[in-house]
Amino acid sequence: MTLKRAFALLVLGLFVYLGLYTWNERTGSLNSLAENTGLEIVGAILLPAEWVTSGISDTWSRYVDLVNVREERDILAERLENATAAINSLHEDRHELLRLRELMHFSEPKDWTAIGARVIGTRIGPQAALNSVILNKGFSDGALPGTPVVTRLGVVGQVLRSNPNFSTVLLVNDPSCRIAVISQETRFPGIIGGQGLGKPPMVYYVxxxxxxxIGEFLITSGLDGLFPKGIPVAWVEDARPSDTSPFQTVTAWPLASLSGLEEVLLLQPAAGRKENPFNRFVDDLPLLPEATPQSLTPALPLSSATHPAGGAPQAGPSPEQGE
Amino acid sequence: MRLARNIAWWLCFFLAGVYAQSILSGIDFLLIGVIIALQERRPVQLAWVILAAILLQEGVGTLPFGSALLFYVFAIIVFYGGRALFEAENFFFIFLVSALLGLLHFIFTFAIADLHSLHTDITRLGVESVIQALLIPPLWRLAYFLRGKEKENENRA
Structure with missing residues (x-):
């Protein structure tokens, strides 16, 4: 092959590539083709491995590794009792809130349903440049792009891409992820965005x-139109005035542990539903006649597990928690 | 029979590649298959292998379509360009191709992400590109050896 011919081939190839690229930019056809084939095949390959590994680890932890189970059971029973008592004490506040809402003609917050999903893989391949995980639920299960993804501790991220059976979730610590938040106590608004592995996400426009x-929780504000209001996202690690920007420089660590995620919840608006299943769960809890102020003093499990001021053995998330 | 064995070999290769990629994030293990297919000079097989690798990488990735296609096309150019200068078995040839592919991995991933205003972790991308470049020679040798064993069995049959 002469040099001239090779050059002509290269130019032709470049034109074909640019044509394909712009056509895909306009139609998204190649993105859909890749999602519906590549992600589907990789998901199908990873699923059996995930079954095997989770089966082995479940068998080990449930039937073999039973050291300290009795002590752990006693501690958990005590914590459950305290939590139930705490919830019972909040019953009256909740009913008062509902009455006041009705009195002030406040609209009811939209109800959301949660669908469980299993993490079957993390970043796979060179094109997975963003911090992400792969779930075993796709758009046929409701995991549409933009769907909020949470754990019981807080926000994990949002669905980035999905095919019928699998989806990719962009994690909250990725620099491309943005979520509208508000602080729980001082009520300052902001937008949280990741800074990469091992670094605390930044809260912009404070x-x-x-x-x-320092140490207060950031919750979703619901202003982005994607996340429901009030889900815990992160705790404030540092705040200082900026030398270059009119806003404060605020950093916050995610509450959900993003490394070693196994199961997550996908949140979807429950159209036409009046009752939130979580509220029903709270209402169904039995009232404890022996509930005393002393039994209410231990902090909620959420704050004790993750909050730096919780005073629990695991005092605050370490830098690794953001990974 | 030979066709079935060949298909089975490639299926096993892709399965192993996907599992390896799920363990070592950000590294392209399927590239070794493309290099093996390039060495064997069977156009139909090469086309299938490249198409499968592109669809798998683009499908499971988080970037918009484009970088895997560009990367594999340039891998072909680098391979043929290097072969025009050196013997395919030459250590310097393998080293040069690996280094260039590691560099291309960094450039294309960064370029596509930047085109779409996506922020990438440059340090991590750099580390992954270096690991990619370092892993190509031993994995290439291993795959070449396994493929050779398979070929021997084919010839005996």
């Missing part, structure tokens, strides 16, 4: 006069 408290 006003300079906002009284940011």
């Amino acid at each position: 006003p300079p006069n906002a009284q940011v408290k």
Whole structure:
């Protein structure tokens, strides 16, 4: 092959590539083709391996590794009792809130349903440049792009791409992920965005006069139109005035442990449903006649497990938790 | 029979490649298959292997379509360009191809992400590109050896 011919081939190939690229930009056809074939095949390959590994680890932890189970059971029973008592004490507040809402003509927050999904893989291949995980639920199960993904501790991220049976989730610590948040106590608004592995996400556009408290929780504000309001996202690690920007520099660690994720929940708006299943669960809990102020003093499991001021043995998330 | 054995070999290769990629994030193990297919000079087999690798990588990735296609096309160019200068078995040839492919991995991933205003972790991408370049020679040798064993069995049959 002469040099001239090779050059002509290269130019032709470049034109074909640019044509394909722009056509895909306009139609998204090649993206859909890759999602519906590549992701489907890889998901089908990874699923049996995930079954085997989770089966082995379940068998080990349930039937073999039973050291300290009795002590752990006693501790959990005590914590359950305390949590039930705490919930019972909040019953009256909740009913009062409902009455006041009705009185003030506040609209009811939209109900959401949660669908469980299993993580079958993390970043796979060179094209997985963003921090992500692969779930065993696709758009046929409701995992549409933009669907919020959470664990019981807090927000994990949102669905980025999906095919009928599998989906890819963009994690909250990725620099491309943005979620509208508000602080739980001082109520300052902001937008949280990741900074990469091992670094705490940044909270952008925090006003300079906002009284940011170190250690307070950030919850979803619902202003992005994707996440329901009130889901815990992160805790504030540091806040200081910026030299270059009119906003404060605020960093916060995610509450959900993003390394070693196994199961997550996909949140979907429950159209036409009046009752939230979580509320029913709270209402169904039996009232404890022996509930005393002393039994209510231990912090909620969520805060004790992850909050730096919780005073629990695992005092606050380590830098690895953001990974 | 030979066709069935060949298909089975490639299926096993892709299965192993996907599992390896799920263990070592950000590394392209299917590239070794493309290199093996290039060495064997069977156009139909090469086309299938490249198509399967592109669809798998693009499908499971988080970037918009384009970088895997560009990467494999340039892998072919680098391979043929290198072979025009060196023997295919030459250590320098293998080293040069590996280094260039590691560099291309960094450039194309960064370029496609930047085109779509996606923020990538440059340090991590750099580390992965270096690992990619370092892993190609031993994996290439291993796959070449296994493929050779399979070929021997084919000839005996």
